[in-house]
Amino acid sequence: DIDVSAQRIFEFADVVNQVWKEKGGSVLDELRENLRQFGPGGLQDPDHALLLSLGEDVQQYACAKSGFFRKATPLSIFCLYLTTLQDVDVDRVMMFPDVP
Numbered sequence: 001d002i003d004v005s006a007q008r009i010f011e012f013a014d015v016v017n018q019v020w021k022e023k024g025g026s027v028l029d030e031l032r033e034n035l036r037q038f039g040p041g042g043l044q045d046p047d048h049a050l051l052l053s054l055g056e057d058v059q060q061y062a063c064a065k066s067g068f069f070r071k072a073t074p075l076s077i078f079c080l081y082l083t084t085l086q087d088v089d090v091d092r093v094m095m096f097p098d099v100p
Contacts, residue, residue: 028075031082037096046094054078054093 025033028051035046055074058081062069069077082090091099 027079031075031079035090035094037091037094050095051075051078 031051032045036043037046038044052074055078059069059072059074059077062072062077062081082093085093088099
């Protein structure tokens with residue numbers, strides 16, 4: 001039944017929204033946590049300047065393709081872009097030194 005499926009989708013979205021509100025931090029904190037890598041001194045967070053630079057590059061590229069992205073922030077576009085990548089592609093975009 002379509003109505004039951006739609007209701008379950010909305011209920012799930014409400015649960016996800018509530019979990020997100022209850023957890024601490026921001027989208028940037030989450031991104032930095034997920035993009036940590038091991039370096040000479042141990043586990044390291046990605047550099048803020050690198051994230052900003054990559055976000056701005058992706059924003060310029062996206063805006064050239066579609067006006068839809070003109071009002072979006074570089075961070076939001078960068079996060080959206082990351083969702084299209086997998087495995088080593090994410091490492092390459094982040095310019096990690098130990099990727100092929």
